[in-house]
Amino acid sequence: MADVHKKIKREGEDDEKTLKPSTSSSEEGEAKVVSTAPPHHALSTVTIDSQLRGSSEWSTFNVWRGLCCKRVDRVQIGTKMYETHELQKLIPQLEDAVQKRDQQIRQQQTIVETHVKRIAELEAEVTSLQRECDKLRSVLEQKAQNVASSPGARSPSNGSPRNDQDKHDKEVHDKLLDAASRAKKLAVSAEPAKLDAKPASLQHHIKNAAAKQLIRDAVHKNDFLKQLAKEQIIELVECMYEMRARSGQWVIQEGEPGDRLFVVAEGDLTVSREGIPLGTMRPGTVMGELAILYNCTRTASVQALTDVQLWVLDRSVFQMITMRLGMERQQQLMSFLTKVSIFENLPEDRISKIADVLDQDYYAGGHHIIRQGEKGDTFFIINNGQVKVTQQIEGESEPREIRVLNQGDFFGERALLGDELRTANIIAMNPGVEVLTLDRESFLKLIGDIDAVKKDYGDSDRLSQSTVPIIEPPSPTKVALQAEFDQVTLRNLKRLATLGVGGFGRVELVCINGDKSRTFALKALKKKHIVDTRQQEHIFAERNIMLETNTDWIVKLYKTFRDTKYVYMMLEVCLGGELWTTLRDRGHFDDYTARFYVACVLEGLEYLHRRNIVYRDLKPENCLLANSGYLKLVDFGFAKKLAPGRKTWTFCGTPEYVSPEIILNKGHEQSADYWALGIYICELMLGRPPFQAADPMKTYTLILKGVDALEIPNRRIGKTATALVKKLCRDNPGERLGSGSGGVNDIRKHRWFMGFDWEGLRNHTLKPPIQPKVQNPADVANFDSYPADPDVPPDEFSGWDEGF
Numbered sequence: 073m074a075d076v077h078k079k080i081k082r083e084g085e086d087d088e089k090t091l092k093p094s095t096s097s098s099e100e101g102e103a104k105v106v107s108t109a110p111p112h113h114a115l116s117t118v119t120i121d122s123q124l125r126g127s128s129e130w131s132t133f134n135v136w137r138g139l140c141c142k143r144v145d146r147v148q149i150g151t152k153m154y155e156t157h158e159l160q161k162l163i164p165q166l167e168d169a170v171q172k173r174d175q176q177i178r179q180q181q182t183i184v185e186t187h188v189k190r191i192a193e194l195e196a197e198v199t200s201l202q203r204e205c206d207k208l209r210s211v212l213e214q215k216a217q218n219v220a221s222s223p224g225a226r227s228p229s230n231g232s233p234r235n236d237q238d239k240h241d242k243e244v245h246d247k248l249l250d251a252a253s254r255a256k257k258l259a260v261s262a263e264p265a266k267l268d269a270k271p272a273s274l275q276h277h278i279k280n281a282a283a284k285q286l287i288r289d290a291v292h293k294n295d296f297l298k299q300l301a302k303e304q305i306i307e308l309v310e311c312m313y314e315m316r317a318r319s320g321q322w323v324i325q326e327g328e329p330g331d332r333l334f335v336v337a338e339g340d341l342t343v344s345r346e347g348i349p350l351g352t353m354r355p356g357t358v359m360g361e362l363a364i365l366y367n368c369t370r371t372a373s374v375q376a377l378t379d380v381q382l383w384v385l386d387r388s389v390f391q392m393i394t395m396r397l398g399m400e401r402q403q404q405l406m407s408f409l410t411k412v413s414i415f416e417n418l419p420e421d422r423i424s425k426i427a428d429v430l431d432q433d434y435y436a437g438g439h440h441i442i443r444q445g446e447k448g449d450t451f452f453i454i455n456n457g458q459v460k461v462t463q464q465i466e467g468e469s470e471p472r473e474i475r476v477l478n479q480g481d482f483f484g485e486r487a488l489l490g491d492e493l494r495t496a497n498i499i500a501m502n503p504g505v506e507v508l509t510l511d512r513e514s515f516l517k518l519i520g521d522i523d524a525v526k527k528d529y530g531d532s533d534r535l536s537q538s539t540v541p542i543i544e545p546p547s548p549t550k551v552a553l554q555a556e557f558d559q560v561t562l563r564n565l566k567r568l569a570t571l572g573v574g575g576f577g578r579v580e581l582v583c584i585n586g587d588k589s590r591t592f593a594l595k596a597l598k599k600k601h602i603v604d605t606r607q608q609e610h611i612f613a614e615r616n617i618m619l620e621t622n623t624d625w626i627v628k629l630y631k632t633f634r635d636t637k638y639v640y641m642m643l644e645v646c647l648g649g650e651l652w653t654t655l656r657d658r659g660h661f662d663d664y665t666a667r668f669y670v671a672c673v674l675e676g677l678e679y680l681h682r683r684n685i686v687y688r689d690l691k692p693e694n695c696l697l698a699n700s701g702y703l704k705l706v707d708f709g710f711a712k713k714l715a716p717g718r719k720t721w722t723f724c725g726t727p728e729y730v731s732p733e734i735i736l737n738k739g740h741e742q743s744a745d746y747w748a749l750g751i752y753i754c755e756l757m758l759g760r761p762p763f764q765a766a767d768p769m770k771t772y773t774l775i776l777k778g779v780d781a782l783e784i785p786n787r788r789i790g791k792t793a794t795a796l797v798k799k800l801c802r803d804n805p806g807e808r809l810g811s812g813s814g815g816v817n818d819i820r821k822h823r824w825f826m827g828f829d830w831e832g833l834r835n836h837t838l839k840p841p842i843q844p845k846v847q848n849p850a851d852v853a854n855f856d857s858y859p860a861d862p863d864v865p866p867d868e869f870s871g872w873d874e875g876f
């Protein structure tokens with residue numbers, strides 16, 4: 073309120089012209105009031121100085137008023153004297169001026185408050201952008217390490233089609249993504265879920281309603297978590313347990329592997345990276361959520377600024393929650409459907425697919441579910457309750473009651489089988505009925521025509537196709553080669569060059585006893601790293617599946633070795649390089665080129681799926697070009713053989729390629745590969761995967777938004793290819809092209825493949841779109857060059873690799 077004092081002075085100065093000053097001395101800045109009242113009132117000189125400071129303007133004027141009431145005649149302000157009556161005249165003016173000033177102050181205060189609020193909002197935005205930058209930096213650093221380990225990596229040459237297109241690409245965001253997409257995509261995996269058979273029980277932790285609400289609010293504010301089903305969120309809230317940390321204690325350490333998520337309940341925490349503060353975490357925020365999907369490195373450190381209370385969720389619990397819902401629903405439906413008469417003899421995998429696409433509906437008693445004569449598109453199975461079937465018969469005034477259908481009975485098939493019009497009425501009976509429904513497309517795809525369904529009461533030749541295990545003897549060449557290499561030991565293999573670097577080790581070009589006329593790829597995996605990341609089961613699955621497969625579309629595994637540090641796989645070599653490298657150098661492929669590489673993959677996937685193997689890591693990085701220009705799948709680290717009709721729950725794959733059911737842990741099977749096939753088509757034609765963001769969590773959020781949110785068709789990916797992608801990338805795995813009774817043939821029949829020479833592809837007479845240049849069996853020109861790996865892993869003696 074020092075301002076008040078100044079203001080009074082200023083008002084005085086303004087009014088100086090109108091006053092008649094008398095002279096008197098006074099100290100600078102003081103105002104004296106000289107009284108001319110009778111003696112008992114003794115002449116008084118009142119000094120108004122800093123006493124006034126701190127008082128409001130109104131009380132200042134009250135002092136003036138008071139002085140005037142004392143009938144003081146003259147007032148000295150500074151060195152000048154003023155007549156009191158003159159000053160009195162000024163009071164209303166001054167009051168008015170003060171009022172105006174007050175109003176101005178209030179207005180200014182409102183403006184200041186708005187600015188303060190905006191500053192807080194901007195600060196929050198900066199924090200969030202900072203976090204994004206940080207995540208992005210960590211992703212790019214990881215990718216950069218990948219690229220750095222290949223100094224020979226070429227960047228796209230100027231004037232390439234990609235550069236022309238880039239001119240039109242959107243601003244910085246696209247540039248960053250483009251930089252990321254030029255780096256190889258990293259695969260991620262949780263430790264295999266031991267829960268495949270039966271979910272364990274979940275422990276609830278007591279918390280009050282306010283705590284539950286705080287967690288729920290935090291979950292709903294989080295882009296990823298809010299997409300969970302309502303029941304899953306309820307369970308997640310119940311299962312979180314309390315953790316407290318004292319001021320100064322570290323809650324998360326940068327660089328450590330993470331396996332839990334936190335919700336801040338009380339207190340503040342500071343986030344830093346390499347010692348540099350990044351922001352503050354306040355109550356109601358979620359942190360570390362990527363860690364509940366799979367093992368990932370913490371990107372920042374988090375320290376308690378005050379004593380804090382946190383709610384914690386472990387990855388294993390999150391997996392159980394998400395898996396349980398999918399499994400329970402699946403199990404309930406499966407056990408119900410196997411009892412439904414029309415499905416009695418269907419194989420389990422067919423029923424499982426039907427279960428995936430069924431929806432559930434409820435009708436109150438008396439409600440007409442179907443009306444005779446209407447157009448119909450839905451097939452129904454009664455899950456609970458009863459319905460009455462009535463039919464309008466010519467000559468009868470009322471529909472005639474024909475029969476009552478019970479739990480397990482079905483209806484609505486006739487309109488789907490041709491005439492489209494309903495042939496009877498279906499009315500829900502009291503107290504109501506619960507039905508499972510299937511749309512026309514799924515009905516026709518999964519149950520086939522009605523005759524086949526009827527015939528299926530006893531058997532189904534068509535469906536048994538996919539479940540009878542195919543036991544083919546390995547082709548003579550593979551058997552002969554395996555026999556030939558029987559005596560080969562690690563010592564016989566000579567390293568010629570490095571072909572690639574993977575998550576667990578390196579792949580070297582080798583020859584036997586110096587004979588460079590025949591070369592192989594030797595994949596060496598660090599045992600310690602495998603154990604540390606609990607991937608033993610995946611590595612064994614890779615070995616077993618690759619030993620079992622014998623086709624032109626999959627790289628052949630001839631022999632395996634092991635020593636104290638590594639396990640090894642001696643593989644058929646593909647010297648044309650990775651499809652990823654060709655794609656990177658060309659920018660993107662046209663329809664003709666992409667179609668060939670998609671067709672090769674389709675052959676490979678069909679081969680695997682017929683053996684109940686799900687591949688789970690389709691991407692251009694895992695497609696190798698043989699010298700002939702034909703494509704082969706490599707890297708079976710995530711492949712898994714499933715029991716017919718069964719699903720698996722382990723989160724694995726490459727973030728840009730994982731399907732929604734993998735992200736949401738609903739259980740997945742071969743149809744996850746069809747999703748990936750859709751993504752693969754997009755990547756080949758766009759030059760980058762369609763769902764790509766700065767960090768995996770954002771990628772998953774985009775994936776969950778679905779393909780309809782993508783800006784396709786566009787100038788690179790046309791209408792027909794888009795139509796195929798959209799049929800492959802359906803959110804519901806059972807609705808994906810390839811999942812129906814027609815299998816992979818449904819994909820081959822799609823119009824994008826119209827006129828494609830499948831026969832020519834199979835017998836290798838079809839000319840590949842790109843012919844790789846390979847001079848000799850030791851020519852590695854089609855591979856990036858890699859520096860030697862200075863890291864010698866420690867010995868590992870736990871014995872997990874027994875039998876490798």
Ligand SMILES: Nc1ncnc2c1ncn2[C@@H]1O[C@H](COP(=O)(O)OP(=O)(O)OP(=O)(O)O)[C@@H](O)[C@H]1O
Pocket residue numbers: 259571572573574575576577578579593595627643644645646647650693694696706707708709
């Ligand atoms: N048979 C082969 N012929 C030629 N190159 C190969 C062969 N196998 C692997 N490579 C090269 O080595 C790279 C890594 O191989 P692979 O993907 O099998 O290893 P990984 O450790 O499982 O990798 P990731 O961590 O990406 O899953 C391949 O991308 C490829 O460039």
Ligand SMILES: Nc1nc2c(ncn2[C@@H]2O[C@@H]3COP(=O)(O)O[C@H]3[C@H]2O)c(=O)[nH]1
Pocket residue numbers: 199202203204206207324330343350351353358359360361362363369370371372373374
């Ligand atoms: N990297 C980073 N993490 C942040 C930031 N602000 C909050 N966090 C949280 O800190 C957590 C550290 O561990 P995670 O990487 O698992 O997840 C991180 C985020 O949830 C930020 O600015 N950068």
Ligand SMILES: Nc1nc2c(ncn2[C@@H]2O[C@@H]3COP(=O)(O)O[C@H]3[C@H]2O)c(=O)[nH]1
Pocket residue numbers: 442448461463474475482483484485486487488493494495496497498
């Ligand atoms: N037409 C006919 N439909 C019946 C009968 N009993 C049950 N329905 C079911 O009633 C359904 C009515 O719709 P739809 O014609 O699609 O399919 C029909 C059958 O599924 C019956 O005796 N006659």
